[in-house]
Amino acid sequence: MPYDPISKPHLSSYKVQPNLPDWDTARKSHSWWDIYKELDWLPGGGLNNAYNAVDRHVVKGFGDKLAMIWAGKNGEEERYTFREFMEHSGKFANALSSLGLKRGDRVFIFLDRLPENYFVSMGTLKAGGVIGPLFSAFGPDPVRDRLQDSGATILITTPDLRKKIAAILPGCPALKHIIIINKNGRSKEPLAGGDLSYEALMAKAPADFKCVPTSQYDYAIMHYTSGTTGKPKGAVHRHQAVIQQYITGKWCLDLRKEDIYWCTADPGWVTGTSYGMMAPWTNGVTQVIYEGGFGANGWYDIIDKYKVTVWYTAPTAVRMLMRAGEAPVKSHKLDTLRFIASVGEPLNPEAVVWGNRMFKQAIHDNWWQTETGAIMCANYASMEVRPGSMGRPIPGVEMGIVDDNFDPLPPGKPGLLVVRPGWPAMFHTYWNRDEMYNSRFKKGWYITGDTAHMDSDGYFWFQGRADDVINTAGHLVGPFEVESALIEHPAVAEAGVIGKPDPIAMEVVKAFVSLKPGFEPTEQLRRELIQFARQKLSAAVAPREIDFLASLPKTRSGKIMRRLLKARELGLPEGDTSTLEDD
Numbered sequence: 001m002p003y004d005p006i007s008k009p010h011l012s013s014y015k016v017q018p019n020l021p022d023w024d025t026a027r028k029s030h031s032w033w034d035i036y037k038e039l040d041w042l043p044g045g046g047l048n049n050a051y052n053a054v055d056r057h058v059v060k061g062f063g064d065k066l067a068m069i070w071a072g073k074n075g076e077e078e079r080y081t082f083r084e085f086m087e088h089s090g091k092f093a094n095a096l097s098s099l100g101l102k103r104g105d106r107v108f109i110f111l112d113r114l115p116e117n118y119f120v121s122m123g124t125l126k127a128g129g130v131i132g133p134l135f136s137a138f139g140p141d142p143v144r145d146r147l148q149d150s151g152a153t154i155l156i157t158t159p160d161l162r163k164k165i166a167a168i169l170p171g172c173p174a175l176k177h178i179i180i181i182n183k184n185g186r187s188k189e190p191l192a193g194g195d196l197s198y199e200a201l202m203a204k205a206p207a208d209f210k211c212v213p214t215s216q217y218d219y220a221i222m223h224y225t226s227g228t229t230g231k232p233k234g235a236v237h238r239h240q241a242v243i244q245q246y247i248t249g250k251w252c253l254d255l256r257k258e259d260i261y262w263c264t265a266d267p268g269w270v271t272g273t274s275y276g277m278m279a280p281w282t283n284g285v286t287q288v289i290y291e292g293g294f295g296a297n298g299w300y301d302i303i304d305k306y307k308v309t310v311w312y313t314a315p316t317a318v319r320m321l322m323r324a325g326e327a328p329v330k331s332h333k334l335d336t337l338r339f340i341a342s343v344g345e346p347l348n349p350e351a352v353v354w355g356n357r358m359f360k361q362a363i364h365d366n367w368w369q370t371e372t373g374a375i376m377c378a379n380y381a382s383m384e385v386r387p388g389s390m391g392r393p394i395p396g397v398e399m400g401i402v403d404d405n406f407d408p409l410p411p412g413k414p415g416l417l418v419v420r421p422g423w424p425a426m427f428h429t430y431w432n433r434d435e436m437y438n439s440r441f442k443k444g445w446y447i448t449g450d451t452a453h454m455d456s457d458g459y460f461w462f463q464g465r466a467d468d469v470i471n472t473a474g475h476l477v478g479p480f481e482v483e484s485a486l487i488e489h490p491a492v493a494e495a496g497v498i499g500k501p502d503p504i505a506m507e508v509v510k511a512f513v514s515l516k517p518g519f520e521p522t523e524q525l526r527r528e529l530i531q532f533a534r535q536k537l538s539a540a541v542a543p544r545e546i547d548f549l550a551s552l553p554k555t556r557s558g559k560i561m562r563r564l565l566k567a568r569e570l571g572l573p574e575g576d577t578s579t580l581e582d583d
Helices: 023-029 032-036 049-059 082-098 115-126 140-150 159-171 198-204 241-251 270-282 296-306 315-324 349-359 434-438 479-487 523-536 562-570
Strands: 066-071 077-081 106-110 130-134 154-157 177-180 219-225 233-238 260-263 286-290 310-313 339-342 363-367 399-402 415-419 445-454 460-465 470-472 475-477 492-502 506-515 545-548
Touching: 032 241, 049 082, 049 115, 049 241, 049 270, 066 082, 066 115, 066 296, 077 082, 082 115, 082 198, 106 115, 106 140, 115 130, 115 270, 130 140, 130 270, 140 159, 140 219, 140 233, 140 479, 140 523, 154 159, 159 177, 177 198, 219 241, 219 270, 241 270, 260 270, 260 296, 270 286, 286 296, 296 315, 315 349, 339 349, 349 363, 399 445, 470 492, 470 506, 475 479, 479 492, 479 506, 479 523, 492 562, 506 523, 523 545
Parallel strands: 066 286, 106 130, 106 154, 130 219, 154 177, 260 286, 260 310, 310 339, 339 363, 506 545
Antiparallel strands: 066 077, 219 233, 399 415, 415 445, 445 460, 470 475, 492 506
16 A cells, blocks of 8 residues: 555654754754755765665655646546656656766756656756746736747647647757646547657656766746846756755745645746655655646645645745635634745734634745746744744754945845855856856845845845846746737737735736827737737736836936836836936
């Protein structure tokens, strides 16, 4: 019989000693090398994060332990032990090798939350490839930009998602293979010419695969992150990142082998890989994967049905649960939950108070970025939670607050949030953008782009972004990307995009456009532009609101002043307008 922890006693039924019982002692005594020794190295000294997430549990005698419970959107359920996980990912690694995958080749994954998403991710890493996760709600333009920039040679997707991006595929000449996953025969359409069937590849591939001897410095994953100008940039992480993902799973999420863990993040985003793949499985826990969308009763049903003990979600989701009220909470037990955490944007103090009232425990906020690769600052199980604070840095990481000259500021003074380089999960480059990468490091600090302050006890408090990047429901949206899409519409002459405060999503995308001669600003055109942007980008990235202006405020050099657009929208002081062009 496979080991099924759902039938075992639950950690919430008795008190447990936190994995990080004394933060001050751990901070003084911590050595990254001590943590490295807790993971398994490959023969010859190599390191592979997929091996540590999957295969090593089988080697150590835990192959029958349940690794994944998949709850499909149509009521399906599939369960996989670590041995079965190893076999599926091994088959895919063999399939990739048969297609000529070379060490360092980029394999992009455009899938929903299916078990196969995790099999192909781990199989690619075991075969020495670099995975590029893509958010399944993306429209064709973001997918094209990422495939072109990365030089991806293989794309893995489903029939429906392939159809959505079919028009951009001829413009991605580096692609050699498109692999189609037809989950449970959901699609009855034949494969497009030249495409490969995942099911056929897996049927003839052997399960046994000897992991490619990657080193800790080999590239493993690239996530694209938005900026204020230009296309999204690929932040590349090495296999070395697994050390920090593993230990922060222990320290910050308090994971232990008996847990049933649920991370609600999509695997197309960095939280969905670092904490929806690496952290839980390197710690040997059983993870729930839920394919369905958000719904208060549906989410609580998942927690009760699978007896979830550790739950990692996002502040936007928490605020949506708060809006749903107390009735859904009271109609569920939720008594197995022992630790709740949140990330992606600041967790407002009211949400912490609400969590204490609804779940009889705090929701633990933490902070990190795509570029950091893993949690950097957290509220720990053993520590007092200060509502509104993102906590204290993890042992081994030095954070600070600096002024505009990158000189340290004392406690209580707001400024730029910075980190001392050298943590294991630190991104190694922006793909093919060395100058941009180097610009993020000043006076021995990594400049995060966030602003914050630190109190006298070393707790950090987020204040905002230092640039124009929009945080909507935890997704960082670069205004340039949205502006570029809008300008492609034949009616639009110029576009400027800002983040507008929103009580649920933190910010929503709002656009201001000026029209070309011959076009009138009508409600019908407004709706058309919103739909146009959604088709090119995605509903999560496209503007929710559009205002028409005769002209947009610009500097004398022609740069659109988003700062002025935002100030005028929110009724804030406009500040220095000396560089504004004359009307």
